[in-house]
Amino acid sequence: MANQQEKPPIYGVMAEFLNPQELYDAVKAAKSEGYDKLDAFMPYPVEEISHEVVNHEHSVVSKIVFAGGLTGAAFGFLFQSWAMGYFEPLQNLTNTLFGYHGYGFNIGGRPYFSWPAFIPVTFELTVLFGAFSAVIGMFVVNGLPQPYHPVFNVDSFDRAADDRFFMVIESADPKFDQEGTRTFLEGLSPQEVTDVDW
Amino acid sequence: MSTPETRSAAAADPILVPPGDKEILSPGHDAASVTKRIAMIPEGRTPIWMFGVFAVSFSLVGLLLTAITYLVFKGTGIWGLNIPVAWGFAIINLVWWIGIGHAGTLISAILLLLNQDWRNSINRFAEAMTLFAVACAVMFPLLHTGRPWVAAYWLLPYPNTMMLWPNFRSPLMWDVFAISTYGTVSLLFWYVGLVPDLGTMRNRAKKLWLKRLYGVLCMGWRGSARHWHHYEMAYLLLAGLSTPLVLSVHSIISFDFSVSQLPGWHTTIFPPYFVAGAVFAGFAMVMLVAIPVRKLYGLEDMLTSRHLQNMAKVTLVTGLIVCYGYLCEFIYAYYSGNPYERFVVGENRPFGPYNWAWLSLVFCNFLAIQPLWFKKVRQSVVALWIISFIISIGMWLERFVIVVMSLHRDFLPSSWDRYAGTFWDWALYLGTIGFFFSLMFLFIRFVPMIPMSEIKILLPEAKVKGGSHH
Structure with a gap:
């Protein structure tokens, strides 16, 4: 691949939330902080969150x-x-x-x-x-089928299809900085903040 | 384990608060309890009662296989068909089965577009019913050709050395496209709805092979917001495509009759009346299966009284449309001034040799549904189950009346004849019923029968404040 510069040490940082409202507020906060390469994970579709994540773009x-x-x-x-x-x-x-x-x-x-x-x-x-x-x-x-994805490395991520809500800020984001992003996420009062390994 | 243990697990559940009359989900539920409740069924062991169901339904599948084998060996002469009645049980059963399937698509597609959130609990169940009913239905026309192994050669357009194509102007050809499209689109819709739940099952699976199997089946679904965004659009569009599709399928089936010139068939009321009849029969079958399953698995917290009451209302409305269709047939026959039409509809139906079928039809599809006007009846599961059973018989009789009673006495009295199904006709019919229930209960046993992700949308926590809608 052309992009052979050093790969960031981790995929991103993940924060876990209890309910859609917390996740929605977190996504909004991250967006206003200037993060763009982020994703949210939820066990059922919450339109407001999806729209926020895709910057209100219409589905193709x-x-x-x-x-x-x-x-x-x-x-x-x-x-x-x-x-x-x-x-x-x-x-x-x-x-x-x-x-x-x-x-x-x-x-x-x-x-x-x-x-x-x-x-x-x-x-x-x-x-x-x-x-x-x-x-x-x-x-x-959606890039599916995709058998492997780094987010599955997080142990608690199993609950993303059950009852918990997650947000990942990817290391590919220009504003990403492992310590700073972590501190930012911890400020959003999540259940847990985890580094996501590749 | 079985019934007592599954039941006691449910009873020990502290969150299990009985839902009120209007609620579509027990108020005690949260996301985790919904997952647990639904995933428990495929993850648990087979309850004892299910072996009883399988004993009966698998025996009937054995009967089905025997009937097919003998048919292939001897030909359609083993059926009661004759000239003039060349469309006997095969077409009656085709129409009956396809009709039963229609409730599934109505629930999953039309009620989604109409924002009826109570559909979320029953759509997967009803869609599975659609798939299995279509599977039963297609057997009949294929077997009716007598040589099902060459049916593709007659039915499907494929490039051949004779440069021949099937006749696309024929309603029978439209049927091929309508039923195959219907089956395929229903399968796609069902599968797409299942993907997030397969992801949940993968995350819960303890055994590695099972995890991998679910992982493959769910395409590696991970519930990303971006994925949900496109998923929701795809699901909505599938519903939008399925809505006219389901209306077209039974309309096209009715063209098999109404495009012909035969008295009793040649009326313009047929398409809407067939579609209403399909939904009517379909809802009856959903209730017929859902009521015992709900009881046996103790799912009253998710398939609540409200669901049954709503289904009963749809049944009543579509049933009345069907009865309106019966009335119209009489008026059309009278107003057409055509003596053949008047004879077949006005005389042969109520007073002919098969008037028992017509009178039972009026009882089953008109009189028996009238109690549904009363709330007390709609709240009683036993009454609903009995009425659903009667409707299922009634809708079979309706197709008997349409198919046999128009054919057996047509224009020339010299060509009149009588018709009755033989042992093999009944064997094939009962066999497909066994096949349907085998598939249905295998589905209930191995697949999450209530969509977890869609039930969770109904939870109060799913509402987010501060969203900017556009």
Whole structure:
């Protein structure tokens, strides 16, 4: 990697809190202190805290889902139009390009391109593609799956999925200074302050 | 260990304060007690009563496998199908099962969008029911093809040397897409909801292999605020996508009937009436399973009377919509002036050879739900369970009335015939019920059936003061 300067000795400093209110106040305090590379950990979503941590940025997942849904709709409709619609120039084109063409079913003399009948499948594919992009998009944006993370080195962190609330200020933060940050966190009256090893 | 010990563990819990009539969570709970309460079930040992459940349901799975084997060996001739009734039990059961699944998506998606926080306790349970009901449902059309191993060849669009595609104008093709999308999206929704809880289970696991298994399943979830931020958006959008999806699925199933020209099928009321019927049947099934499970595991502090009362209200409303649909069918038949339509709906249903089915249907889906108007009935678990049971039968009869009674007497009296399910029809049907309950109780046994992270949102401590909303 290009970034081969000396790695900070620890990942960051972690403080443990009893409830969302304490964590929220701590995150606000850290932000106003100028720390930005910080993260909060909680057993259930508290919107106010997440918004504070991400600086009130809108989640990109919604855009991914919109794109995914649109792709599904376009694919569904165009595919059916090609396979069933039997537009001759298009058939000839795909035949020349891929050696493949659609198939026109004559059903009671109805038009080949009977597009209203294509809507149910188009709709289902919109939802299907949208749902997959929501799930895959969410995991990718979050960098999951990630089997190892330094925060798991803290013993009490097991309770982050149970009943406790944590804040980590990362050593990558320009304002980070192991002693100073520790003192700052201790000033927020947490249950415990721990160094997070790599 | 088993029942006495699990129960006594719950009884010894000092925080266990009985919830009031309006509460959706016992006021004694905090985050730690919620985790403990729910995680205790998959972490504990199998209670004795569950072996009894499995004895029955696994036997029925054995029956299912036998019925499928014999079907594959002999063909669909072992069923009671004939011409004109070429859609017998297979389609009745398909529609019945898919309908049962609909409550899960309604609870998890629509009630989320409507901000109904009582859904948080029952959504995982109901969604699991959706998945297993869909699994039972898809068996029927596949087996109805007679050769399920080549069903993909008929149903799915794939590039083939004949350059043929399935007919996308056919409601049966729409069904393939609707049901497969529904099953897939329900699974995704269910899994995403499960991820934080799998993280909790990982942190609690004592054995290394179990820790690793949960760790893999939860994708290394660590509850970071950044993750929750995107997670919440993804979850909300999944709910937004599932809402029209669930309405579309039963609408499309109803197109199988209403797009055709057959008297009794060819009406525009079908899509909304099918969707309401699906939710109606689904809520009945949620209550049918939830009431005993809640009792056996002593979960009255999380599945409170309020939940059952709300579900009873939804059941009553959707049931009345269904009855309105029955009424509409009569009016449509009369107003159409079409003699075939008038005969099938107005004469053959109430007075024909299968009028017992129609009359029982009116009893089950109309008369039996009327007690739900009374609060005393909605508060009584026994009454609710009995009514749910009757509704489940009623909704099966409804599909029998629709499928069989329109087909067996169509336009030409010379082609009229009677229809009855054979032993193998019933074996397959009962077999899927066993399959459903096997999966349901395996789920209850091994997966946290109440979403811990979502229950904790209901705690008073979860409210933060000073948040700037925008």
